[in-house]
Every structure is written in structure tokens, then in C-alpha cells.
Amino acid sequence: MDDDTHDWQICLLLVTVTAVVTATLVLVVVIMLGAALAFTEGSTIGTPVVAVFDGSRSSADSPTVTVTTSWVGMGVSLLLLSLPFPLWFVAFRRQTSPSPCDK
DSSP states (O other): OOHHHHHHHHHHHHHHHHHHHHHHHHHHHHHHHHHHHHHHHTOEEEETTTEEEEEEESSTTOEEEEEEEOHHHHHHHHHHHHSHHHHHHHHHHHHHSOOGGGO
């Protein structure tokens, strides 16, 4: 294995980790905003596949929110959000790198 291939694998790992962290943070922000909105409005908000936020106001002084999540849905959403960037990186690398046959 030459140094160029090793460097490329390290870059791919870095891109993949960055994409997963970014997707996780996006999901966390969406969940926090949904919970805050359901808490404030006292309404039910559903995020498809990810979570349902059931806000209620039993009395004016104590609004509540119940969050029901699907771990499988969260995993699928995380995968769908984080997958395009590493795939683009691999495709871009293959387009710009010379073929081994050219040497």
C-alpha cells in the first residue's frame, strides 16, 4: 500500500466521521426545536420516522411534553443524512485521480 492510498483512506475516514457528526447534530437540533415548539404551544408535532412530540397543557402553570422516538428511525435518518458526502468524496476522488493503468 503506497502513501497516496493511505492518505486517501485517512481523508475518507475524516470525511465520514465529519458527515456522521454533522448529521447527528442536525437531528439533535430538529428534535430540540420540535420539543420546544410542542412544549410552548401545547400541541402534538410529528417528525416522520424520527419522533413524535406530544405537548399538553393540563393547567396554565405546568405545560408538559412527551417525546416518543424510534431508534431505528433515528439510525436510518442518520444514515441517509450522512451518506451522501462520503459517496461524493469517493466519486470525486475517482474522477480526479489518474488510473493505475496510466502509469
